[in-house]
Amino acid sequence: MRVYLLVLVLTAAVTYLMTPLSRWLALRWHAITAVRDRDVHAVPTPRLGGTAMYLGLLVAVLVASRLPFLGSVYANPRPLIGIVGGATVVVLLGAADDVWDLDWLTKLMGQVLAAGFMAWQGVLLYQMPLFGVTAWSTRISIFVTVLSVVVAMNAVNFVDGLDGLAAGVLAIGGSAFLLYSYLLTMGSNPGDYASLATLVLAVLVGMCAGFLPHNLYPARIFMGDSGSMLLGFVMAAAAIIVTGQIDPQSVSQRASFPAYLPMLLPLAVLVLPLLDMALAVVRRVGAGKSPFHPDRRHLHHRLLALGHSHRRAVAIMYLWTGVFAFGAAALVRWSTTTVLIGVGIAVLAAVALTLGPLRGRSTPHPEAP
Template sequence: MRAYLLVMLIAAAVTYLATPGARWVARRTNAISAVRARDVHLMPTPRLGGLAMLLGIVVAVVLASQMPFLEPVFATPQVLGIVGGAAIVCLLGWADDVWDLDWMTKLAGQILAAGFMALNQVQLTTLPTPGGLTIPSARLSLFVTILVVVVAMNAVNFVDGLDGLAAGIVAIGGTAFFLYTYSLTQQASPTDFASIATMVTAVLVGVCLGFLPHNFYPSHIFMGDSGSMVLGLVFAGAVISVTGQIDATVTDAVSGAQRAPLFIPLLLPLAVVLLPLLDMTLAVVRRLAAGKSPMAPDRMHLHHRMLALGHSHRRAVLILYVWTAVFAFGTVAFVEWRWQIVVSWLGVAIVVALVLTLGPLRTRGRFLDDDVASGTIPVAATVGASYPSSPTPDPKEQDVVRPDA
């Protein structure tokens, strides 16, 4: 555990120290989020935080490769596949932030990055279900892998709409996934706790924690496409790499309620990215129903709805953190405790989250009001409201693939 925590700390420190440099590069290359009529933020803000995240990932992985404890992790090219894929989408996001690429070019770049991971053995060959569902052909395996990675990248990008939202959600969900993969490694290899998924998730959580001080409201820099796509790809890589640790040959001997934990490898990744996936799904359905392109930007994302309920910028972000923690840690709890106990406490947690979301915090008191942080007088929160000095990522960062960017 100490080695993983050290890797996490290195990733956080490098990302935190490199972020001012990423702001400088963003200004020099004109990678700035301009203010448009449909935006929430009112001040142009640099958006190349992904460069600092990538540097944090690379440095942490290089130093981890020198640790004897983690040496078995680098016996296969999987780590290279994940880091290389992250570098591809980071450069792709940088190019889009500077030159405003069309949606086909961006989708092609995402497929290229996912394909690079698959060529380096980061590929789904089985689905982690009780009984182990094997993907029948190499071509279908490649297709499913690319689909999972591309969906993960775009899901994180869709939810990146308020200061600190995407980084915080990935950090919280990644922590839950880290605890699960570490526990799984302990059970699978009692004498060797080295795990690709655990190390990669530790790095992922570290870069998010290192970036958050710069990105939480009021933000000084956005992660941009270069950051959101990196987070989605790295998390997908960790999820795919852990499926190889599931021994499907022992699942047939388990029956009844004991089979519930066997679904965790499939359910936990979904729980971690539940909010991004829900936001992306609702956006696509909403736009298609309105006769628009599924990638056309709008102001009806989950975070916009939180503002419309009356929450401040910071309060909306923290409540969405709570929802992420409820589902991610609630799913992990099924591994350690009986399902009856977990369901009971999960019900209580959901009620608390609902009270925070729909309760008196929306309209009463000044708890976590934005003017406390920014020194400004907040404007009433509506779907079309703007907060003074509130640098919120523009819809371009939320919708990776769109025709009218």
């Protein structure tokens, strides 16, 4: 674990130090988020934060390649090439959108290209260990992989609406996933704890941790599409590695349940972004509008309408993410009954904090035109 913590800290340090540079570039290139009717921030704020995260990822992957502990991970470099190459495409695409506001079709094509490159390099969801192993054909594997990555990128983008929200949610969820992946590796590969998924998750948490101090309310910089799509892409890559490439036969009896349901944790980590995206799509399509039509009815907007302050709304979203993510990760160590009891108590506490007396006066937000 010390090696992964080293990678995490290195990624966080590089991201933190490079974020002021990204802010300077955003101001120089006029990549600034203006104040729109649907927005919560009160002053125009520079974006392009994803470029600093990308530099953190790049430095961490290069330095990690020199660590003997991770030698088996780098013995087959294709998956890492796919992840880093896809991340490069995503950041360039997101940076272009941060500067020039690309149309949704162009962004979708770029997302498919990035996901397709990663799949071409061997990061494929080629089996689903759900009540037995179901293997797919190569074409179906590529399609499901690309679809999963695109959905994850857009889900994180949807939830990126309050200062510190997306980075914090992914840091908390990624930390739970990191522990899950490490403990699962310990059970399935005694004596060799090197894991590509765990490495990728350490980098993900490091990117979020390094960027978050600059992004907390009131934010000095936004991550922009370059950041939200990058985080979604990296999370999806780790989930695909764990989900599609685990050998259930090699997992210990105690870990057999999470081995056969490895999709549970990625879904738990992204439960709020995915729920927010699904509700937005249904809401907008039902109203005869495009799924990409902006509005002010996201989950974080609803928390503000309930009377929560900006900081408290973000903290509540953090809490819900932690409940589901760490609850799912706990299955690798504790029985299902114990975990369900613990999660049930945590859910009751989260509901009380969400709807309880800490709320201020409700201030409904008008719908964006």
